[in-house]
Amino acid sequence: MLRVRSLKRVATGDAISLPAAEALPISASQSLRLRIPVTPVVLLFLCGLVAARVFPDSSPISSEAGLGPRLVLPQIQRPQLAFPKASPGGTNLTGLQLRCQSFCLTRDAYVTRDEVSHCQSQCLAHPEVMDWMRALEASAAAPAGVSPDRQLIFAAWYAEGDRGSEGHDNHQLVKPDTSFISTLRKSHPGCSIALLTDQATQFDLPEGVRLFRHTIDRSKLGRNAYANYYQYQAQMAFMQTLMAEGVADTHDVVFLDMDVLVVDSLAEIFEDGSPFDYGVTLSDAVDMPVNLGMQFVPRGRYLNAIGFLSDVIAIYPFNETFIAGQVALSNLVSIHNNAEEVLSRVNASIVEGRSCKLVAGRHRVCFFPCMRFNYCHADQSCCTDVGRLPVSLTTLEELMSARVKVLHFVGHRKKALRLVHQAYMQGGLQGAYQLLSVLPHSEQDYAELDIPALEDYLLHPPAAAAA
Structure with a gap:
């Protein structure tokens, strides 16, 4: 996945030299784009500089008193996919085929042609999954809370x-x-x-x-x-x-x-x-x-x-x-x-x-x-069988609209538990969702992440030292 590859370059532990803060001017209109061919550390550094604009003090991502340095979370943009809308045989697509194609092309979990094609074939076999996101969103209102007597x-x-x-x-x-x-x-x-x-x-x-x-x-x-x-x-x-x-x-x-x-x-x-x-x-x-x-x-x-x-x-x-x-x-x-x-x-x-x-x-x-x-951040059966059905919650927008309530760090995901915990303690729901949305899914990608180095950088970005 494009965003995973970018994040992997940030936290692989490779020796890098950070540029001085004054060497990195940024205008108010600039934002983080994963396709810009510059070093990922610079990308995260830019995120640190614009953090105040992305997460103003009044937003739920702001730090709480006594919790230590503020966690600066990177912003991402989902990759844009453009594939032909015609079937291989040149015939017109059916209504279901068009719905499945649109569904799979807009899923951030699928990037390559093979992944989108697999998603479409599974969607045709189980079209009901296209309604799951709408159902999750419809039931995502915050509950009033437990009654006083229980x-x-x-x-x-x-x-x-x-x-x-x-x-x-x-x-x-x-x-x-x-x-x-x-x-x-x-x-x-x-x-x-x-x-x-x-x-x-x-x-x-x-x-x-x-x-x-x-x-x-x-x-x-x-x-x-x-x-x-x-x-x-x-x-x-x-x-x-x-x-x-x-x-x-x-x-x-x-x-x-x-x-x-x-x-x-x-x-x-x-x-x-x-x-x-x-x-x-x-x-x-x-x-x-x-x-x-x-x-x-x-x-x-x-x-x-x-x-x-x-x-x-x-x-x-x-x-x-x-x-x-x-x-x-x-x-x-x-x-x-x-x-x-x-x-x-x-x-x-x-x-x-x-x-x-x-x-x-x-x-x-x-x-x-x-x-x-019991959300497991995709690629894990305790959420959904992503090898069989084309549904997973991966982007910030999806996590928020579905109002995921429980994060389960099974297997290799335990590596990120403490960092997501800190993001939640300082930034609440949006803080946890924001960090989850930039973390990878596969065990191989996680193996290449240096979580302590990533945590240190997010908590102590160069901008803070320069200030």
Whole structure:
């Protein structure tokens, strides 16, 4: 992707010499264009000079007091594509073909002819995806917030086992990373936060975060089937504890991974009139439609949720890999490798906000769209199967219009978690979206990024030193 290649040149760690500030005059009409054949460092430097015009002090991107140097975020322009509007055979295109061609030509995720052609073929096979963006935009209004009589508890699971972090996600940062905590306190003021773990893993937690320990066989834990197995057990034990403490009827629970940043209110998940026992996010990746990075339990439903998780554990596939927990849950709700069921429910969850079904005659399970509540920045199945369906949220405009609420830094994306966290803490939603929109998607592109060098440059641009 054109913008990715430009950003890669900024943060590959190559030795460069920065020009003096006075050598780089800029007029008020100039803006960053990725096609200008000058060094990317100069481009980011120009962005620093015009940051005041791009993000005035009154905008949501301005710094907050006490948060350190301001993060100067680069501006980008989406590449312009121009391809013939005629089919290879020279015949006129059908209405659907024209719609798909227009859709794919305006998607920033597709740059080369092959990518656009693949997008068009997939769009013709699944034309309903063209309506997903409109549906996300239509439901993107900011919620009023959680009613005063109900509160949110966020509970993250992480345990290292006897081998420490060995065997866990090899892309992970130095563990444990607790950036999700300050993000939650910004997006959900007054919420309760807990960290679920085993009997020995150590954490350095901020004040007010509850540490809940659950005894497991630490010798078995690693990047294997036991990871989600022990997670489910800890979640069940935690809900039992909350019931004993008498808060089961006043607190909704969100179970989340530690590499998740919740950047906007989740009040709509728990709005009155839509009761359910358990909620998960759903993508169109038929082979792995459920991602456990976000799970929801409404107040008053703890016993039902425990019963549902007990049924998941009863069919737990210990012969699976580290995705065993997702496979077990998907099997119980009968959507694993069921393309028709998955696509039907994904469409309903996006258009209607959720899709619910009765499981085993007693568990009401609701599916919420991954693209809003478990966003993985494209090229990852926990959002959408970009190899099969032509939909992904990549540009600043798309992220804002869809109002993406949860950012999940799976795999190689963990490398950018702290930088996006800082952008959110200083610039709010737009700050996080702005930075996400210039980050690459593929693992290869991420491998060439020097995130610390990029962070240092964005936080301390030459203009600041010159001033």
